[in-house]
Each structure stands twice: as structure tokens, then as C-alpha cells.
Amino acid sequence: MEWDASEGRSDDVIDRRGAGGGGGGLGGLGGGFPIPMGRRGGGVLGIVVALLAAFVLPGLLGGSGVEITNDGMNQLPGVSSGPAVGAGDPADASIPADRDPDPRRTEFANVVITDTNNMWEDVFAASGRRYARTKMVLYSGGVQSGCGAASSAMGPFYCPADKLVYIDLSFFEELADRFGAAGDFAQAYVIAHEVGHHVQDEMGVTAQVRRLEQDDPSRGSGPDGLSVRTELQADCLAGVWAHSRYERGQSDPTKRLDDGDIDEALQAASGVGDDSIQRSMTGSVRPESFTHGTSAQRKRWFGIGYDKGDAGACDTFNAGSL
Numbered sequence: 001m002e003w004d005a006s007e008g009r010s011d012d013v014i015d016r017r018g019a020g021g022g023g024g025g026l027g028g029l030g031g032g033f034p035i036p037m038g039r040r041g042g043g044v045l046g047i048v049v050a051l052l053a054a055f056v057l058p059g060l061l062g063g064s065g066v067e068i069t070n071d072g073m074n075q076l077p078g079v080s081s082g083p084a085v086g087a088g089d090p091a092d093a094s095i096p097a098d099r100d101p102d103p104r105r106t107e108f109a110n111v112v113i114t115d116t117n118n119m120w121e122d123v124f125a126a127s128g129r130r131y132a133r134t135k136m137v138l139y140s141g142g143v144q145s146g147c148g149a150a151s152s153a154m155g156p157f158y159c160p161a162d163k164l165v166y167i168d169l170s171f172f173e174e175l176a177d178r179f180g181a182a183g184d185f186a187q188a189y190v191i192a193h194e195v196g197h198h199v200q201d202e203m204g205v206t207a208q209v210r211r212l213e214q215d216d217p218s219r220g221s222g223p224d225g226l227s228v229r230t231e232l233q234a235d236c237l238a239g240v241w242a243h244s245r246y247e248r249g250q251s252d253p254t255k256r257l258d259d260g261d262i263d264e265a266l267q268a269a270s271g272v273g274d275d276s277i278q279r280s281m282t283g284s285v286r287p288e289s290f291t292h293g294t295s296a297q298r299k300r301w302f303g304i305g306y307d308k309g310d311a312g313a314c315d316t317f318n319a320g321s322l
Contacts, residue, residue, distance in 0.1 A: 001185050002249065002256045008110030012117055012133060014164070017095045017140040105169050105187075109136065112188045113165065116195040119244045123311065124202070134158075134198040136165045136191070143168075156190055158197035165194040179271030183264035185257070189238055189302070190268060196237030199311075200230065223287040223294075228274075229316040231292040232301040235269055236314035239305020247309065262306060269298040297322050 100106055113136040124131035137143065142151045146162030156167040167190075175190065176182035213220045220227050242257075242265060249256035270276065273295030275285045292298070301322075304313055316322065 001188060001245070001258060001261050002254055003108065003111045004254055005107040005111065007114060008107060009114045009117075010110070012114045012135055013110050014135050014137045015095060016143060017138050019139070019143075102169060105172065106138070108184060108187065109138070109167070109169060109191060112191045113195065115245065116192050116241050119241055120195070120199055120202075131199075131202055132163070134163055134165055134195060136167060139166060139168055140170070141168070156194050158194045158201075160197075160201045163198060163201060165191070165198065167191070167194070175268060175271070179268065179276075181264065181268035181271045183260070183267075185242075185261035185264040186268035189242070189265035192238035192241045193234050195241070196234035197230075199237055200234065221289060221291055223290050224322065225290070227291040228293045228297075228322065229319075232297055232322060233314050233316040235293075235298050236301040236305035236316065237311060238265075239302040239307075240309060240311050240314065242302075242306045243309035246306075265302060265306075266299050269302045270295040273298050293322065 095101075097103060113134075117131075117133040121131045121133065137145070140152070142149065143166055144150075145157075145159045145164065145166055147157075147159040150157065150166060152168040152170060155171055156165070158165050171190070172187050175186055213226060219225060222228070242262065245255060246257050272292065274290040274292050275287075275294045278285050278289075293301075301314070301316065305311075
């Protein structure tokens with residue numbers, strides 16, 4: 001992926017790496033949306049987005065015929081070409097630039113969070129809606145989020161309570177070494193996926209789905225559960241951003257995708273599939289405990305978003321087959 005550090009907006013990043021590596025445990029982090037790392041916060045909190053005016057999920061919701069709306073938004077159009085809520089100052093506990101252990105990776109992450117925010121801001125504006133930009137919190141070792149304390153072992157996550165994306169950049173080393181997904185666009189996929197969860201949150205259906213899960217927790221997990229459908233939709237939305245970046249790169253060489261970029265993203269999506277992680281850790285696969293989807297499903301839905309370049313194609317909740 002071609003990029004320049006000048007693309008990044010400093011106010012899209014909150015740097016807390018200088019605060020130390022405290023933050024033990026994963027308690028209270030069930031509201032986050034991690035790339036699965038084998039360790040996850042207890043419980044499932046599904047966030048669903050209706051990309052059409054409304055959708056009905058009678059089968060998925062036990063035949064109840066519950067309608068989930070999106071607060072009047074007709075739909076997000078295809079992609080043709082105020083600050084988020086949260087605590088912390090962009091310079092809060094930041095590492096001085098001359099002591100940053102990996103300044104190039106920091107700059108790249110800043111470019112991706114800014115570019116994804118910019119794109120979704122444009123998409124929402126085209127539908128007459130305001131998009132509140134999320135921010136990316138950089139931390140090292142551990143961090144306190146609005147969803148509770150988190151350690152780096154959890155992997156990147158989005159917290160709907162403070163509307164922030166959290167990431168320890170050392171995760172990218174594990175992404176390459178453990179999950180076989182090296183390359184800058186594998187890293188971009190991870191960030192775009194978490195921003196996808198923010199897009200879902202911005203659609204305004206979070207509380208409605210939370211109530212549905214609280215009424216019947218069994219709807220949350222499992223191979224066809226709300227959590228899997230939510231995660232696959234975030235993968236699809238990440239693909240929509242990748243399509244946008246590709247389209248813009250046709251006229252602007254500074255944004256052009258390189259040969260192999262999409263393969264890097266697909267490898268990352270495959271590497272963090274529930275089945276792949278469970279098989280590597282335990283030697284077996286338990287579909288009833290899935291929360292993010294299989295490797296094949298994650299690749300498929302990222303590919304749908306990338307091929308279509310249209311958020312309206314990301315309706316995983318009405319998909320008969322994931």
C-alpha cells in the first residue's frame with residue numbers, strides 16, 4: 001500500500017504508551033470486539049447494523065419477527081471514489097517521537113485510522129448523516145478502556161462504551177509470526193475491521209441488539225449467532241474501505257495498492273478465524289463457541305466488501321449462508 005505520513009491526522013490518535021504496561025486481566029471487557037487471540041473477555045455483546053432502512057430476522061431471532069431499525073437511515077450508498085466521545089488527550093502519556101520504538105509503524109497506523117475515518121465520514125455525509133470519528137488508542141502492555149482493563153494478549157479491540165479503537169502495535173509482530181499474516185495491508189485490515197465496529201455503533205442499533213442478547217444470551221454465540229454475524233460484517237466493511245483505497249489509488253499514485261496487498265488482508269482474515277485458532281491451540285474445533293467466524297467466512301466477507309465496494313452488500317444478518 002502506497003502511503004505518506006502526511007495523510008495521518010494527529011487528533012485521530014491517542015498515545016498512551018508512555019503510561020506503562022499496567023492493565024492486567026480481561027475482566028469487564030466483554031463489550032469489546034477483539035480480533036480473536038484465543039483469550040477473550042467473558043461474555044458476548046453483539047452489535048448489529050442495519051445497512052438497509054430496516055430488516056427483520058424472524059429465523060435468527062427465534063421466529064419473533066423483531067424489527068431492528070437504523071434510526072431512519074435509508075441506506076449507505078456504495079463508495080465511488082466532530083470528535084469521537086472518549087477520555088484522553090491525543091498527547092496523553094505519549095512517547096516522544098525520538099523514542100518511539102517503531103515510528104514507521106506508528107505513522108502507518110495513523111494513516112489507516114485517518115483514511116478509514118475520512119471514507120466513512122464521506123459515506124455517511126452522502127446519506128445526510130453525521131459520522132463521529134473514532135480515535136485509535138495506542139498502548140503498550142495494558143490499558144484501561146471504557147469497557148474495562150485490557151492486556152495486549154487480547155489483541156486489538158473496539159470499545160463501544162467510549163467509542164475508541166485500542167491497539168498495542170506489537171500485535172502486528174504476532175500477526176505475522178503466529179498467524180502467518182505479514183505485510184502492511186494485513187495490518188491495515190486489522191484497523192479497518194475495528195473501525196467497522198465503530199461504523200456499526202454509529203448506525204444506532206447497539207442498544208436494541210444488546211437487549212435482544214440480554215433477553216436470550218444463546219443468540220449471541222455459535223456458528224450462526226449474532227456475534228459471528230457482527231464480526232463478519234465488520235470484515236465486510238473493512239473490505240469496503242479497501243475497495244475505496246484501491247479506487248482512489250487509480251488516480252492518485254500516493255494511495256495505490258501494491259501487488260499482493262489484498263492477499264495480505266485475506267491471509268490475515270484467514271489466520272484469525274475461530275476454527276484456525278481453536279485448531280492450533282487445542283487440536284479441535286468447537287463451532288458452538290464461535291464468536292468471529294471461520295477462516296473461510298472471514299475471507300469471504302472481506303472479499304464481498306472489496307469486490308462490491310458497497311456497504312449495502314454487507315448485510316450478514318439476512319444472509320442465508322455465511
